[in-house]
Amino acid sequence: MSRILIAGCGDLGGALATGLLDDGHRVFGLRRDEAPLPVGVERVIADLSVAASLAELPEAIDTVVYAASPGERTDRAYEATFVTGVRHLQQTLARSSPGLDRFLFVSSTAVYAQRDGGWVDEESLTEPVHFSGRRLLEGERLVHDGPGRGCALRLAGIYGPGRTGLLDRVRLGEARYAPGPPHYRNRIHRDDAAGILYHLATGPTPPDCLIGVDSAPVPEREVQEWLAIRLGAPPPRPAQPEPGTRGMAGNRRCSNARLLSRGYRFRFPTWREGYAALLDS
Numbered sequence: 570m571s572r573i574l575i576a577g578c579g580d581l582g583g584a585l586a587t588g589l590l591d592d593g594h595r596v597f598g599l600r601r602d603e604a605p606l607p608v609g610v611e612r613v614i615a616d617l618s619v620a621a622s623l624a625e626l627p628e629a630i631d632t633v634v635y636a637a638s639p640g641e642r643t644d645r646a647y648e649a650t651f652v653t654g655v656r657h658l659q660q661t662l663a664r665s666s667p668g669l670d671r672f673l674f675v676s677s678t679a680v681y682a683q684r685d686g687g688w689v690d691e692e693s694l695t696e697p698v699h700f701s702g703r704r705l706l707e708g709e710r711l712v713h714d715g716p717g718r719g720c721a722l723r724l725a726g727i728y729g730p731g732r733t734g735l736l737d738r739v740r741l742g743e744a745r746y747a748p749g750p751p752h753y754r755n756r757i758h759r760d761d762a763a764g765i766l767y768h769l770a771t772g773p774t775p776p777d778c779l780i781g782v783d784s785a786p787v788p789e790r791e792v793q794e795w796l797a798i799r800l801g802a803p804p805p806r807p808a809q810p811e812p813g814t815r816g817m818a819g820n821r822r823c824s825n826a827r828l829l830s831r832g833y834r835f836r837f838p839t840w841r842e843g844y845a846a847l848l849d850s
């Protein structure tokens with residue numbers, strides 16, 4: 570049985586916690602407020618961006634899963650969450666958990682700037698131009714240089730229960746795709762994102778870096794058309810390019826070959842199974 574701290578125990582952290590508890594691990598869920606946590610998770614109230622608030626952290630943690638999310642899309646919020654918060658937690662852990670084994674950092678495929686529709690993997694260049702990718706990379710570096718075995722899990726866009734933005738847009742006939750050549754996007758179902766973290770927390774020594782995406786990068790238009798047919802909604806339309814902007818973000822195919830080679834088995838191998846389950850629920 571391990572003592573596992575989930576720093577930022579929200580939707581993803583909660584789903585992970587449930588699996589870990591079922592397996593007999595002791596799970597501490599850290600967040601700032603009193604919002605519900607899964608039954609069995611031991612609550613830690615602290616603000617990662619305020620060092621003093623981490624004084625009461627439980628001792629002798631074996632594994633940290635850092636899954637805090639910035640409340641807003643600003644450089645300041647990203648820095649506080651992915652840089653300052655990591656640093657504060659590391660400083661506290663150095664005193665309270667000298668035997669820390671693993672520090673798993675939930676990162677994102679936003680660390681990649683490639684936009685040509687080609688494949689990227691864990692060895693591909695990371696030269697983000699946007700602050701989000703830059704701050705995440707800063708966090709990844711801290712984790713690699715800090716206590717325990719550091720691993721950055723680069724997740725693509727998460728979909729799943731309660732994350733119905735695309736479904737709602739398609740249903741309302743408001744879905745838009747990038748005009749022109751195929752514009753590839755990558756996805757991961759929330760339950761697989763939690764499953765991969767479970768695998769990294771409890772399985773063999775994690776790699777420095779792992780991409781967490783399903784097995785089917787797909788042009789966004791294809792997903793929207795597939796959903797529109799199933800929902801009986803109007804077909805999606807191309808977006809009007811806005812002058813002076815770089816167009817819709819992303820356009821890359823992220824490889825999950827390393828993840829598969831580690832023996833991870835997807836619950837939802839592609840977006841088709843994942844969205845079909847959501848539509849049936």
Ligand SMILES: NC(=O)c1ccc[n+]([C@@H]2O[C@H](COP(=O)([O-])OP(=O)(O)OC[C@H]3O[C@@H](n4cnc5c(N)ncnc54)[C@H](OP(=O)(O)O)[C@@H]3O)[C@@H](O)[C@H]2O)c1
Pocket residue numbers: 576577578579580581582599600601602603604615616617618635636637638639640650654675676677678724725726727728
């Ligand atoms: N959504 C996506 O498509 C996507 C893609 C790639 C990666 N990710 C990453 O996946 C991770 C988990 O996402 P999620 O969907 O589970 O987010 P979520 O449901 O918003 O959970 C995040 C948790 O972090 C806590 N938190 C935020 N700031 C904190 C702070 N300063 N101190 C302590 N706790 C803090 C929040 O609780 P309180 O507000 O109560 O503090 C919340 O419980 C995040 O790192 C996110 O960046 C998401």
